[in-house]
Amino acid sequence: TQLLEQSPQFLSIQEGENLTVYCNSSSVFSSLQWYRQEPGEGPVLLVTVVTGGEVKKLKRLTFQFGDARKDSSLHITAAQPGDTGLYLCAGASDKLIFGTGTRLQVFP
Amino acid sequence: EAQVTQNPRYLITVTGKKLTVTCSQNMNHEYMSWYRQDPGLGLRQIYYSMNVEVTDKGDVPEGYKVSRKEKRNFPLILESPSPNQTSLYFCASRTAGGVYGYTFGSGTRLTVV
Numbered sequence: 126t127q128l129l130e131q132s133p134q135f136l137s138i139q140e141g142e143n144l145t146v147y148c149n150s151s152s153v154f155s156s157l158q159w160y161r162q163e164p165g166e167g168p169v170l171l172v173t174v175v176t177g178g179e180v181k182k183l184k185r186l187t188f189q190f191g192d193a194r195k196d197s198s199l200h201i202t203a204a205q206p207g208d209t210g211l212y213l214c215a216g217a218s219d220k221l222i223f224g225t226g227t228r229l230q231v232f233p
Numbered sequence: 234e235a236q237v238t239q240n241p242r243y244l245i246t247v248t249g250k251k252l253t254v255t256c257s258q259n260m261n262h263e264y265m266s267w268y269r270q271d272p273g274l275g276l277r278q279i280y281y282s283m284n285v286e287v288t289d290k291g292d293v294p295e296g297y298k299v300s301r302k303e304k305r306n307f308p309l310i311l312e313s314p315s316p317n318q319t320s321l322y323f324c325a326s327r328t329a330g331g332v333y334g335y336t337f338g339s340g341t342r343l344t345v346v
């Protein structure tokens with residue numbers, strides 16, 4: 126069974142702090158996606174990374190795919206209250222496997 | 234606006250009363266899927282469809298049915314709902330090819346009493 130474990134599960138920080146969320150697996154994925162989900166809504170795709178070692182930036186968010194395509198990280202610089210939400214990674218092989226999620230709360 | 238539309242958003246029903254949750258997408262996506270989201274268990278795939286008239290089981294298909302008669306619609310049917318099907322349900326669609334991300338609907342919160 127393929128598993129994607131995210132850490133930390135919960136993160137509560139002050140506005141302006143930096144943070145990193147990790148997504149780890151023992152399986153190799155052809156691509157990895159990151160989503161953000163706000164309360165009462167469906168997940169929204171943030172980025173897809175495809176190549177091992179790939180780094181993508183989306184404003185203050187930096188996504189990295191591990192060299193072996195088994196893990197990924199999401200780094201947020203100078204977090205803002207609008208970043209609050211549930212962050213989900215999802216690995217694609219023969220199907221899409223969702224991670225366990227990281228719930229982030231950013232206080233003003 | 235490109236979107237996946239689910240209805241209803243909220244539903245409370247009684248055990249055994251058949252119900253259908255509708256899902257429609259306007260992006261001409263080939264691939265559609267249903268997920269349920271439960272605390273501590275994350276998103277689990279119920280059924281998926283790779284194109285019209287092609288459906289297959291996901292990880293938790295028991296107690297559910299689907300159909301794909303048209304490309305845009307992918308309804309989820311609970312023939313005889315039970316309390317363990319109380320959950321938050323999401324429909325999602327994407328274009329063919331594994332690297333493309335999903336567009337999700339806003340969700341249907343189902344309570345079976």
